[in-house]
Amino acid sequence: QPIEDMCAATDRLARGEYDARIPDVAGVAEIRTLRDTFNSMAGSIESDILDREQIRQELVEARARAEQATQAKSMFLANMSHEIRTPLNGILGFARIGYRDSTDLRLRNAFAHILDSSKLLLGVVNDILDFSKIEAGKLQIEAVPVDLPALLEAITATFEDRAESRGLTLRLERAPDLPASCLTDPLRLGQILTNLLSNGLKFTEKGEVSLYAGLDGDALLFRIADTGIGISEAQLAQLFNAFEQADNSTTRR
16 A cells, blocks of 8 residues: 555656655555655655746746836837927027028037037937837948048037137048948947047047048048047956946046
8 A cells, every 4th residue: 555655646746746745654664764755855846846936926027027117118218209309309490590590600610510419419319219129139220321521520520619628639530542431320420439539538638639530441440549548458358348437436537
């Protein structure tokens, strides 16, 4: 009978009934030892299964919370981009009027800079709606014909007043073999160069900030250099880590 009970309990355990146990038996010590070992093993399996089920349930709940947070974030970004786009279009409209009606060259150039910066900002705001595409790895990078010299002039022009106010020289250097046009994503390229030039001006107290554009084989090469504080070798190692800065203090230079 103890052997039959052991076989029955084994069958139940194999069918997924993890609460299967062999009843208490009297008699041969070896059978009692075997029963105790089986019951201990079955108890461990049941505990492991319960732990896994709890983890699975927690993962399901965490996924549901994450999906809710993603939906809330997407709704927030959509609303925010709409709220920003409305006044930004107003700025663009008045800047166009100012550019069109201005007879003073300096004032006309100022309105042109406002237009260029606002158009770049509007492109960024519009692309906020593509955030879900970025997370899904489906963001499409454009490859359209771009007037490269005009793009570089427009980007550097937006920083001329800031450089002048800081007593810095802002220099644009174009290689002789730089093509007049290229296939690229003007918004993304503009974002990259704008961010790098902005940082160069921010952390340079005297001297110059330069933007070089040339060719490296069949690829375009852009190099931004400044006479600021630079980046040490140790800081370079952290350069592309998320949310890392060379100096995280509130009084950083």
